[in-house]
Amino acid sequence: xxxxxxxxxxxxxxxxxxxxxxxxxxxxxxxxxxxxxxxxxxxxxxxxxxxxxxxxxxxxxxxxxxxxxxxxxxxxxxxxxxxxxxxxxxxxxxxxxxxxxxxxxxxxxxxxxxxxxxxxxxxxxxxxxxxxxxxxxxxxxxxxxxxxxxxxxxxxxxxxxxxxxxxxxxxxxxxxxxxxxxxxxxxxxxxxxxxxxxxxxxxxxxxxxxxxxxxxxxxxxxxxxxxxxxxxxxxxxxxxxxxxxxxxxxxxxxxxxxxxxxx
Amino acid sequence: xxxxxxxxxxxxxxxxxxxxxxxxxxxxxxxxxxxxxxxxxxxxxxxxxxxxxxxxxxxxxxxxxxxxxxxxxxxxxxxxxxxxxxxxxxxxxxxxxxxxxxxxxxxxxxxxxxxxxxxxxxx
Numbered sequence: 001x002x003x004x005x006x007x008x009x010x011x012x013x014x015x016x017x018x019x020x021x022x023x024x025x026x027x028x029x030x031x032x033x034x035x036x037x038x039x040x041x042x043x044x045x046x047x048x049x050x051x052x053x054x055x056x057x058x059x060x061x062x063x064x065x066x067x068x069x070x071x072x073x074x075x076x077x078x079x080x081x082x083x084x085x086x087x088x089x090x091x092x093x094x095x096x097x098x099x100x101x102x103x104x105x106x107x108x109x110x111x112x113x114x115x116x117x118x119x120x121x122x123x124x125x126x127x128x129x130x131x132x133x134x135x136x137x138x139x140x141x142x143x144x145x146x147x148x149x150x151x152x153x154x155x156x157x158x159x160x161x162x163x164x165x166x167x168x169x170x171x172x173x174x175x176x177x178x179x180x181x182x183x184x185x186x187x188x189x190x191x192x193x194x195x196x197x198x199x200x201x202x203x204x205x206x207x208x209x210x211x212x213x214x215x216x217x218x219x220x221x222x223x224x225x226x227x228x229x230x231x232x233x234x235x236x237x238x239x240x241x242x243x244x245x246x247x248x249x250x251x252x253x254x255x256x257x258x259x260x261x262x263x
Numbered sequence: 264x265x266x267x268x269x270x271x272x273x274x275x276x277x278x279x280x281x282x283x284x285x286x287x288x289x290x291x292x293x294x295x296x297x298x299x300x301x302x303x304x305x306x307x308x309x310x311x312x313x314x315x316x317x318x319x320x321x322x323x324x325x326x327x328x329x330x331x332x333x334x335x336x337x338x339x340x341x342x343x344x345x346x347x348x349x350x351x352x353x354x355x356x357x358x359x360x361x362x363x364x365x366x367x368x369x370x371x372x373x374x375x376x377x378x379x380x381x382x383x384x385x386x
Contacts, residue, residue: 122360125353129346 057227059145067150068231072209076194079151079238083187086245090184093257104258119168126168133161141239145231151238158239159246166247171255174247180259183244183251190240197230197237266322273315280308293370294362302355306347313344 026033038044049062049070059065067075095103137157144150166174198209206213211230212223220226251259284304291297317340324330 119360122353122357125349129350132346 056224057231058224059228059231061145061147063148064145064150064231064235068145068234069209069211069227072198072211072234075234075238076191076198076209079191079194079241082245083191083241086187086248089249089252093252094259095257100258100260103256104260122168126164130161130164130168133164134158137161137239141235142232144235145228151235152242154235155239155242156246158243159250162243162247163250166250166254171251172260175251175259178247180248180251183248186240187244187248190237190242190244193237193240194234197234266318270315270319273311273318277308277311277315280304280311284308294367295359295369298355298359298362302352306351309347309351310344313340313347316340317344 026035031037035044036046038047049066053062053065054060057065057069059069137154139154140149140157141151141154144154162174162178165177197211197214200217201210201213202208204213204216211227213226214230215221215223215226218226218229220229281304284301287300287304288297291300317337320333320336320340324333327334
């Protein structure tokens with residue numbers, strides 16, 4: 001009882017302090033706030049991005065340009081975080097040998113509400129939908145620097161399509177198409193692609209992830225197009241990692257790490 | 264003018280079916296009937312609302328060469344409709360199937376228990 005009272009007091013005080021802090025913020029979308037208008041005669045960073053992004057990178061989607069180019073370090077280590085989460089789940093849950101025998105889940109009941117034993121409705125719909133979903137995922141990845149989308153979103157959609165395979169048939173069918181070896185390799189390859197783009201810039205005597213110099217390797221007209229193409233390459237790397245880790249998390253969680261039968 | 268009226272009628276019709284679906288979700292007695300209301304009502308009402316939007320897009324349509332972007336929006340809306348038409352009933356079915364496998368008991372009118380045993384496997 002007493003702990004609850006103290007917890008409530010702590011929560012109320014913290015919340016009050018946060019609300020008090022929020023009251024000092026400029027109003028939402030205020031054009032005169034420092035973040036939008038800059039300090040004094042100095043141009044603010046958002047003004048720079050809005051006016052200069054297209055000139056710098058030939059990428060119309062400012063968000064992707066900021067994420068994959070100006071703030072490339074941040075996005076790279078976001079990908080590493082996802083990779084680490086997947087590896088952690090793999091390390092905790094995955095079991096082999098005798099322990100796997102004990103933990104494995106029985107295959108699900110062989111009856112269905114409409115009397116058949118084939119799951120014909122779900123199976124047919126998934127067979128129609130999955131290719132469309134996968135094509136849409138590739139579109140989201142490849143078009144990420146021209147329209148909303150990018151590596152993370154496209155990778156999640158692609159991973160979800162493999163999860164759909166596992167749900168409509170069973171985990172073994174999905175693992176035949178996307179085996180454990182494949183997804184672990186793909187997760188590492190994705191990050192290697194991203195870091196490789198950064199390292200390639202260093203070999204050409206520029207800073208890590210400074211894509212402009214890659215015009216020498218990619219044979220583009222100028223540093224702008226090199227930055228645009230490098231963003232696409234980086235997005236592909238992110239998509240690889242996210243796809244693999246999405247499916248790895250589902251496969252390990254749904255079968256308690258045995259990677260057999262499952263849900 | 265007439266296009267606005269048609270699209271408004273479609274959207275309002277969709278909203279009526281949404282109301283029916285949510286009423287059924289709250290008022291029906293057991294899992295299966297609730298899913299029945301939610302699945303059917305949701306599918307039809309989403310389709311009607313999206314079709315209403317697609318019809319409304321035709322308002323600015325003058326000629327194909329100038330307004331082909333409008334047609335692109337309509338095609339996208341129809342694509343979303345087709346996707347919902349395909350997936351929403353399937354997901355309802357899958358959910359009901361999972362309930363049946365998990366042995367959720369349906370609520371049955373007294374004296375009508377027998378018809379469940381006709382062609383379904385017994386628990």
